[in-house]
Amino acid sequence: MSDATLADYRRLIADRPAKLTGPEAQYTPASQNSTDYHCDQCRHFFISKVAGYNVCEVVRLQPEKSIESKAKCKFWTRTGERFPLLNNHA
Numbered sequence: 001m002s003d004a005t006l007a008d009y010r011r012l013i014a015d016r017p018a019k020l021t022g023p024e025a026q027y028t029p030a031s032q033n034s035t036d037y038h039c040d041q042c043r044h045f046f047i048s049k050v051a052g053y054n055v056c057e058v059v060r061l062q063p064e065k066s067i068e069s070k071a072k073c074k075f076w077t078r079t080g081e082r083f084p085l086l087n088n089h090a
């Protein structure tokens with residue numbers, strides 16, 4: 001297998017993964033969130049120190065902005081197996 005090229009890199013970066021919107025995931029900003037289920041305790045939450053931006057693997061807000069560390073959504077999970085905020089979580 002040959003080394004990846006700059007064209008490979010650009011194709012990869014241009015193709016952003018599809019994500020849910022805030023309303024689809026029932027994203028709730030920190031000021032309305034009285035539970036202990038916070039984004040910064042969820043396995044899908046990442047801090048981009050370079051961009052100065054919090055990102056989520058599941059949700060992309062529109063217009064795009066940082067995910068609040070103390071927000072939540074219905075797909076909050078630590079394990080990827082248990083989803084305590086889903087109504088009928090499996």
Ligand code: SF4
Nearest residue numbers: 039042045056073076
């Ligand atoms: S709670 Fe939802 S919005 Fe927050 S990090 Fe987890 S999946 Fe993303």
